[in-house]
Every structure is written in C-alpha cells, then in structure tokens.
Amino acid sequence: MKLSLLAQAISLEFSGIDKEVTSFATLKEATSSQITFFDNPKLLTDLQNTKAGVVILSSAYQEYLPKTSQALISDNPHLSMAYASVYFAKKAFDTSSPAHISEKCFISPNVVIGSNSVVEEGTEIMPHVTIGANVKIGKNVKIFPNVVVYDDSIIKDNCIIQAGAIIGSDGFGYAHTKMGEHIKIYHSGNVILEEDVEVGSNTTIDRAVFGSTIIQKGTKIDNLVQIGHNCEIGQACILVAQTGISGSTKLGRNVIMGGQSATAGHLEIGDFATIAARGGVSKSIEGGKIYGGFPLTLQNEWLKTQAKLAKFFKKN
Amino acid sequence: MKLSLLAQAISLEFSGIDKEVTSFATLKEATSSQITFFDNPKLLTDLQNTKAGVVILSSAYQEYLPKTSQALISDNPHLSMAYASVYFAKKAFDTSSPAHISEKCFISPNVVIGSNSVVEEGTEIMPHVTIGANVKIGKNVKIFPNVVVYDDSIIKDNCIIQAGAIIGSDGFGYAHTKMGEHIKIYHSGNVILEEDVEVGSNTTIDRAVFGSTIIQKGTKIDNLVQIGHNCEIGQACILVAQTGISGSTKLGRNVIMGGQSATAGHLEIGDFATIAARGGVSKSIEGGKIYGGFPLTLQNEWLKTQAKLAKFFKKN
C-alpha cells in the first residue's frame, strides 16, 4: 500500500517522499518496507535504532527517529496503529493455491488445507479439520477432528492436537478511542508449537500481534486452556485444564500450572515453578518453588493462613 | 397443535373450547394463538394483562386470568411448561429450503447454511461453519472456521466470530420433578449480536428461553467465555477470557470483566463498572467503580484486606 494512501485512510498528515509499505512489524524487527509505531518511552533505544521505513509516533519523539525512517505524527500512535492494521490484514484461510502434502500422509475426507501449506510425512489429519494458508506441519503429527489451525502457524514433529482445539486465533487486542470504542488490532503474528507438544480438546492459543506465540518442546496442555497472544511457554511445561495464561507472559521450563490457575499478562515464571490449582499469578516469580492462592503466595503459607483464618473467625 | 391434545400430552385436564396453539411466549408477549405460564406472584399484573391464548397456572390464580385467555390448571406450572416445550421445538438446523446468499459474499467450501437464512454482501464464511435456519447475517461479517450459529440468530454488520465459537446453543434450563429428575425446557428464543461485536474462539453464547440474548454494539468477547440465556451485554463491553455470565444478567455499557471473572444470574452491573480478574459478582452493583474479590467488594479494599490478612496470620 502507498504510504500516502495509508496516511489518508487513518487520518494522519503525510508529507515527504511517498513509498510502498508492505506490512507491520515491531520497532526492533521492522525493515525499510515496513511500518511500526512508538508509544512506550522505555523503548526509546529501539526507536533510535529502528530500521523501519515508517514510524507512527507523537511529535514529541520525532527528534529521536533515524533519518532512514519516515514519521507519521499521531496524538495516539497505538490507536493509529490499530486503524492502520486492517489495511495489512491478509484474507484469512485462503484456498486459492494448492497445498503441498506428502504422499505418506493420512488426510481424512472433509479436510480443508489452505494455500501453500505444507504437511510432511507420517502426519494424520482427521475429519473437519481446517488448516489455514502458509501453515507448516511437520512429521508424525496427529490432528484430531474439528481442529482449526490459523494461517502461518508452525506445528513441528510429533505434536498431537486433540479435537476442537484452536491454534492461532486473533489475540484480544484493541486500541481505545476517547468515546470508549474498541478498535481491533489486526494480528500479523503466528503460533509455533515445537516438537512433542500436546494440546487438549477445545483449548485456544492466540497468535502474536507481531512475531510468535511459542509453545516449546515437550509441553503438554490439557483441555479448555487459554493461552494469550505473544506468550512463550517453556519446554516440558504442564498446563492443567481450564488454566488461563494472559498475553505476553513467559513460563520457564517444566513449569506446572494446576487446574483453573491463571496468570496476569507481561510477567515471567521461573523454571520448575509449580502453581497449585486455582493459583493466580499477578507478578513475576522465581522458579523451583510451589505457589498457590490469590493473591499468590507460597502454597504451604497459603494453606496455613487458610487454616488459621477458618479457626480464628469461628471463635471471633 | 390442538390445545386438547397438548393438555393430554402433558397430563393436564382440559375443558373448554378447543383451539390451535402455535408456540410459547412470555406472559407479556404472548398473543392469542400462543401459550404461556404463570408461577411468579411478582408478575401478577402481567397475568392480569396477558393477551396469551392459554396460560398454565395453579388454580389459586385462575381468578386473575383475563376472559380472553384459557386456563390449564397445574400444581407445578413451570414443570408443565417444560413438558409442553418439547411440542413446540422446531427441527434444528433444517436445510430443506434454500438460503439467500448475496453474490458478493465469500462462502468457503464445506459450509452448511440452513433454510431461509440470509447472508449479506461482503461477508466471509470460512470452512466447516454451520449456520442454522432463519439466521440473518449482515454485511462485512467474518465467521472463522468451525463456528456454529444456531437457528434464528441475528448477526449484524461488521461482526467477527473467531473459530469454534458457538452462538445460540440451548440455555441450561430445566424444571425438576419431585423424584429429582430434570426436565428440559426447550428454548425458543435467539441470540442477537449487534454491529461490530467480536466473539473469541470457543466462546459459547446461549440463546434465550423466550426473546433474545443480546450483545450490544461494539462489545468484544475473548476466548472460552460463557454467556448464559437471556443475558443483555451493553455496548462496548470487554469480557476477558474464561469469564462466565449467568443467565438473565444485564451489563451496562463499557463494563469490563477481567479474566476468569463471573456473575450470578438475574443481576445488573452499571455502566463503566470494572470487575478485576477472578471477581465474582453475586448481587447488582452500580457503575463507574472497580470491583474485585469473591465475595465482591471494591478492588482496592479487597487488595488491602488480603494484604492485612496475610500479615495478621503470619503473626497469629
């Protein structure tokens, strides 16, 4: 899309040399044909080093922009980015081109596989599965009926996806107008399931805004679990049923999340941490310990407190 | 169905002039060809003013029935209604008649659209979607793969429904016998998604017993959310993942429900209220405030109480 047309479409002023803009990316990763935005002062160094062709930002920060980048000035760069994102949204689940399917696969009747997707040998795809475009599915993967895998997902060797799971749906991301409307941020990222991951039935894993939501090797996810956009789940984690992981949270390796546990967004959980059932993680925690309760504490402290509490208020 | 046959089928005595009964409705909305029931003394005025052709009620209230309505006397009108409801249940997902689909739509392969449903221009329906009968889908709607939209639903312009979401399944409504059996109340209502609503993957929205479950304009719903029958969700609300809204609850505009939060049924939440993650709403609350905890309180009070509690029981 021509930058001049994009600027007009999202009601920003444009002056300068017009150019073609192909897609969105982060400050760090955008190249000269891409557009990005800046609204977080903590990322000032990223702004100063960006290789992006165009950056949406407020006038106060224009001086930090490299000369190789073109500015689009906005009072609310996050909102302008949301308005712009729809212009780079691809048609989803396109099937106009053929997929590349190994002859040594087992593809059931009533399966749809999108344009340019690759399915390697030994993989089995069961009825009523929908695979998007540009998806890569490795060897000896089992995809049970009625699973949906969105565009651009990568599913590595030996993964198992139980029925009804959704891999790569749009993350829950919006910018907000002064009038209280929510403007959708169209997601251009994807989901990567590394080798030996199992995903339970009707679990949902959202793709990243930019970049990837990653589930590392050997992690096992139970039924009805929610994993938000841009999460990174370490290797060999265990996520028990109905757990919810909010966006951009990182789990180390061998983390265990008990049933109906949850985390807030943008936090880190260390290697070998265990969160007991119903535990609610609202800030980053170190690994190797067993936590529980909400607000979160060490599980044995939570148990002690609850026991004392019940006794105390029976008397008082 | 003939009233005499219906009465016999549900083991109620019938005397009077026989008539054709076409369907069920509420006391307020039923017309002369419809049947309804009365078992809530608070609705006595509705009974006195009903235009229903037939009312199932206990003999104690027969005197309040208008002369235009015929009585069916029952010791347990709610249970009799449940027994009767199956006789008015339509065959679901009928495909015997054609749908009316704009030529300017994008309908993927492997899509089923039921009898007399309408799909307007610019709308995209992806593989393995099942649309029931008499559904109305507006302009520029995106329905991702493996979504199910039950009969009679209305999806207005620009809505987005992520993969695996279920719109319009039967609400969880039963009447109970003395022996502890649960008798299904067949739901005749629908779901309405107003303009610009987004529904997350594998979210479920039940249709109303009578009337409509309504999601107002611009509301955004995350993954794995449950919305019960007859709820009304105001405009521009945000419902984060794994939230549960029980039946007949009303949210005002711009209400935010945090992750894994929930409400009991038949209550109201005022405009611009925020419920923090895990908050459990068990009675009606006014708008404009931030609530949390379970039992619910103001969020900052909950945080203070939890902090004090942990300290107190460490010492005592």
Add this chain to the structure above:
Amino acid sequence: MKLSLLAQAISLEFSGIDKEVTSFATLKEATSSQITFFDNPKLLTDLQNTKAGVVILSSAYQEYLPKTSQALISDNPHLSMAYASVYFAKKAFDTSSPAHISEKCFISPNVVIGSNSVVEEGTEIMPHVTIGANVKIGKNVKIFPNVVVYDDSIIKDNCIIQAGAIIGSDGFGYAHTKMGEHIKIYHSGNVILEEDVEVGSNTTIDRAVFGSTIIQKGTKIDNLVQIGHNCEIGQACILVAQTGISGSTKLGRNVIMGGQSATAGHLEIGDFATIAARGGVSKSIEGGKIYGGFPLTLQNEWLKTQAKLAKFFKKN
C-alpha cells in the same frame, strides 16, 4: 504384538516363552493375552490374583506374581507402561469399514461416521459432526453441529449433545522421565453417556485410560465444563458452566456443582451434595449438604467467615 519385540521396543529385558500380546488392561481386568503394570503397593492383592498374561513390575514384587503371568522387570513400571502404550494405540477415527445407520435416522450432509459404528432410529446428527469408529449411538439422540465423538464411545437413548462438545478425547495422563520429559499414556478406555444425558456446547469429556468415564442417567452438563478421565458422574447431577472435575473422581446422584466450581482427582462426593459456585473440593465429602469456598467448607460457614473477615480487617 510379540512380547519379545515389545520388550525390546521399551528397553526391558525379556527371557522366557514368547507370546502374542494384544492390548493393555488393569491388573484386575487383564486376561491371558493382555499386558498390565504394577506400581502401587496398595494393589498387592490384585497383583496376586491377576490373570494378566504379562505384568510390568519392579523386581521387588516379582515373587507375588502368579505363575500364569510373565514378568517384565522395570525400575519404573508406570513409565515403561507409558512407553508400551503407544504400541497398542489403534488408528483413531478409522473410516475404512462402513457404519451401521438405521434408515430412520436424520444424518445431515457433511457428517463423518467411523467404521462399524451404530446409529439407532430416531437419532439426528447435524452438520460437521465427526463420529469415530465402533461408537454406539442409541435412539432419539440429538447431536448438534461440530460435535466430535471419539472411538468406542457409547451414547444411550435420548441424549442431547450441544454444538462443539468433545466426547472421549485422550485424558491428560503422562509418565515422567528423570530428565523431566512427559511420556504420553495412550488411552484405551472410552466414555459412556447413559440415557437422557445433556452435554453443553464446547464441553469436554475425556475417555478413561482403561475402562470407562461414565455419566449416569439424566445428568445435565452445561457449557465449557471439563470432565477428566475415569470420572463417574452419578445420575441426575447438575454441572453448571465452566466446572472442572479432575480425573477418577466420583459424584453420587443429584450432586449439584455450581458455576466455575471444581474438584481435585480421586475423591468422592456423596449423593445430593451441592457445591456452590467457585467451590473447590479437595477431599471426599459426604452428601446432603451445601458446601462452598476454597478450601471447601459448609457454604453458610464460608459466608459467615467472609463477612467477619471483611469487617475485622476494615478495623484492624
């Protein structure tokens, strides 16, 4: 599979007379052509009485093995069982043989029914439903769109399964290596829904490792509920939305589980017990009472405690 080859495949030593091993079963139920494992000293009597052809166990217990059984010695029998289970896993959702479908059924377009499955008269199966192999579906069952029923499930008369529900997915069961890897236990059990059961939309019910996950007659399950492997849910229970029942837990009859409630695994809940919304059951409880809170207590005690607690910490 030849025992000698199986032993080699899972890196256990084998000496003795070779034999054909057909499948896995429990100590109690295995027959002379089956293999089982022993690692729980509480089941020593079962070991002494087993009719299994082969038992994987540690050398310490070999002396208790009947002479009719062959030993496979392992330092970690549970892990060895997990490694072996994949060799007995059948190809899922096989459609190579025809199903047996009554002429008096209503099978929608775009339905897949697996090999040797039986569908009896009056039953209705809606679009994009996937039924596995060797499934038995009784009379007058309604299966709404996009439901998945795994191999070997039994769905008895008059059941209703709302859209997107998953019946019989693999339970969340793994053995663990010293290196922290999780080795999948392939499940060979099934799910049985007795007569008049209703299952809500996008609910998931896992099949048993061995034997059956059972939902007894007349039980009603709401949307987005999770039921783990080997659970037994008594008759006429009510499970409200987003409830989670962990593996091997038994509910008596007419148990009510409120919204977002949950249980740990391997426990029992007595007849006519009610668990209020959000109640978390972590040990066995007797019937006939109303419980709530987490840790669980009697609901009215929980309410009193919470009320006192709020008051106390406002002052102190």
